[in-house]
Amino acid sequence: MAEICFSDRMRERLTLSFEVFPPKTEKGMQNLPSVIDELKEFLPDYISCTYGAGGSNTGPNREVLRIIAKKTVPCTHFTCIGVTKDQVREQLQSYLDEGVEHVLALRGDYPRGWTGTGGEFDHATDLIAYIRKEFGDRFEIAVAAAPGGHVDCVSEDVDISYLKMKQDLGADYIITQLCYDLEQFKVWRDKVDKAGITMPIDVGIMPVTTKHGILTQCFSHNACAVPRDLALVLTHHWFQKDPDGNEIPEVKAAFREEGLTYSADLLNRYLPLGINGIHLYALNRAADVREVLIRSGFGDRFRALL
Numbered sequence: 001m002a003e004i005c006f007s008d009r010m011r012e013r014l015t016l017s018f019e020v021f022p023p024k025t026e027k028g029m030q031n032l033p034s035v036i037d038e039l040k041e042f043l044p045d046y047i048s049c050t051y052g053a054g055g056s057n058t059g060p061n062r063e064v065l066r067i068i069a070k071k072t073v074p075c076t077h078f079t080c081i082g083v084t085k086d087q088v089r090e091q092l093q094s095y096l097d098e099g100v101e102h103v104l105a106l107r108g109d110y111p112r113g114w115t116g117t118g119g120e121f122d123h124a125t126d127l128i129a130y131i132r133k134e135f136g137d138r139f140e141i142a143v144a145a146a147p148g149g150h151v152d153c154v155s156e157d158v159d160i161s162y163l164k165m166k167q168d169l170g171a172d173y174i175i176t177q178l179c180y181d182l183e184q185f186k187v188w189r190d191k192v193d194k195a196g197i198t199m200p201i202d203v204g205i206m207p208v209t210t211k212h213g214i215l216t217q218c219f220s221h222n223a224c225a226v227p228r229d230l231a232l233v234l235t236h237h238w239f240q241k242d243p244d245g246n247e248i249p250e251v252k253a254a255f256r257e258e259g260l261t262y263s264a265d266l267l268n269r270y271l272p273l274g275i276n277g278i279h280l281y282a283l284n285r286a287a288d289v290r291e292v293l294i295r296s297g298f299g300d301r302f303r304a305l306l
């Protein structure tokens, strides 16, 4: 059994966690330990590391997990993209050998032009079943869920039925996809409760820092509702280039400034909704996370919970 069980902990108190990704450059990798050090100051329960399509960044993912493990508990993301059952077993065993006992089991986003996973598993459900069959309860398993429904889902209700299946197959807790619309979150949360899903919910929050990031994440990668207050942040600082096409740094800075205050407020608006954890998509930018935690006051309130 995993030494630390976050799902149990989440039932006792709110958790705080961060998500980082394997840097693409050597310089980024060299810089990562100091990023993790800065994140560590907020005493997170765990830090997770993303996993690239088809295992394209397996080496760097491992390296990042080793860096995290020196400071706090690591959790790896793992996908079904392009992997056979044997590869899944080998890779997960080597995570265990390196002390990584927490996994976010995902289908993964299809690489551009693909119409399937290209592997032996089609869905996260297949991966969860396989992990439990091969490894028993040696891993604690987190799963993804999108309030309002996954971008490709048939309907929100059907999507929730697959979430229930994840629970029945042995998943331990949920980390949510971006959701800036709290009314949508509440409706989804009610349906999740009614479906008999009791897994704790770790709410994923991506700090609002760039126009491109928000547009891509909300509209291109996910079908994510943009409520009026977020739309205002976008429109206040929409024109970020001068007539010659040059970027205007002041407008980008003003966007980040308003976005960070919006994000801090969003975090505080989530807290009364009976959630079990806050999972900040840190995107390797500790300064953004710091701002959100300080502006919301949650950084200090969280320390007081421990």
Ligand code: FAD
Pocket (backbone or CB within 6 Å): 049, 050, 051, 052, 053, 077, 078, 079, 104, 105, 106, 107, 108, 109, 110, 122, 123, 124, 125, 126, 144, 145, 150, 151, 152, 153, 154, 158, 159, 162, 175, 176, 177, 178, 204
């Ligand atoms: P699934 O649960 O398989 O769902 C995908 C779709 O299939 C949904 O529409 C669902 O309704 C449907 N479905 C589910 N189960 C079944 C079934 N058994 N039969 C038929 N239909 C089914 N992607 C990466 O590539 N790397 C990462 O590191 C990564 N990290 C992420 C971290 C978080 C917190 C989140 C929320 C997402 C992350 N993703 C990552 C993105 C994720 O891989 C995508 O959202 C992907 O499109 C779906 O993954 P899933 O695990 O929800 O898939």
